[in-house]
Each structure stands twice: as C-alpha cells, then as structure tokens.
Amino acid sequence: RKEVEQDPGPFNVPEGATVAFNCTYSNSASQSFFWYRQDCRKEPKLLMSVYSSGNEDGRFTAQLNRASQYISLLIRDSKLSDSATYLCAVNRGDKIIFGKGTRLHILP
C-alpha cells in the first residue's frame, strides 16, 4: 500500500459545481498535512495547510480525519481556472510525502 494515495481522476466537473477529493495516508504518526495545486508543466504551489479543526479559504475547505487517516479538499462554485492537478502532501516527521495527484477539469 502506498504511503499517500489519491484517486488520479480525472474529475470532469461543470463550472459552478462543487467537487471534493480525498487523500489517504498510512503512517499514523504523520504530523501535518497540505494540499498543493500544480498546473501543467509548472511547479506545485501551496494551496492550504490542513489543521485538525479543518480550515476554509474562500471557496476551498480542507479537513483532516485522523481516525480514518484521510484528508479532504472541497471546492465550491468551481471556476474554469480551478482546472489543475491537486497534490496532497503529508509530513511524517522525517520527510514530506506527496501523493500522485488528482486531475481536475472544470468544463464550461
């Protein structure tokens, strides 16, 4: 089992819809969690850190479920510009492990 797993997608979602993806992790000692956005042929950019209490930034909401060992990202009122690959990352203490990413296509 991979240490950090994501559904690779693609998720094809109409503009304005709400979309959510999960990311599961296997190391229960993992300390902190992140969502990154990566556009085609570009570098990853930090979207959100994920806190135990959950956090929200505009249309984006991230949540952590330690009991079930997953994090989630919810995007409301999706825009064409949200089309990208979303990478989750888990800090297990000695290094940060990335998932393979979930591809999101927002359709006009």
Place this chain on the structure above:
Amino acid sequence: DAGVTQSPTHLIKTRGQQVTLRCSPKSGHDTVSWYQQALGQGPQFIFQYYEEEERQRGNFPDRFSGHQFPNYSSELNVNALLLGDSALYLCASTSTPYQETQYFGPGTRLLVL
C-alpha cells in the same frame, strides 16, 4: 522579493553522463530540498540541505548527491544517468529545516536519451 530560481530550465543528456542542477532559495530562506517528479507522479523527496550539510535523505541511490553553498544556494548532481532519471527536478526552500511551508522553484526538466 526573489522567489526560488533554478537552472537550467531544460536539459538533454545521454545515458552514463553526469548532470548538475542548480537552485537559489527564496530570499531569507536557508534550507533547500530537492524532489524528483516523474511524469504522472507526485514529487519524490531526494534530500534536504541545511547549514551546508545533507540533513535528510529519501530513497535515492548514491548516484544522487548534492551540495549547499554558504549563500544557501544548492546543487544536485546525478552521475551515471539512466533513462529512468528523466523527470522534472524541483527545488523547494523553507525558512528553517522545520518550516513546512515550502516554496518550489519552476524546476529543471531533464531528458535522458
């Protein structure tokens, strides 16, 4: 405020050759991490440099080595290149080794023929 810069942007090498990639961290950052991102995969941690020493290392062979200079810039060296080394090599910097908010550079795209 200068972000993370990397050079070159693209590189083509042949099997068996050696390559050196360079990274300058974001202004005010002293810690540099290197990642390899193969097509369709997430970034994989190679190693981290702080105070001119390798502080942590991922599961990469000794063919991958690095260096950090007093000005905090860093190099990644790969010897005896294999076809499988073709990837996007990303450098990320943080303000301390324990700071988790990483800023990535644009990457160097390496193709090994």
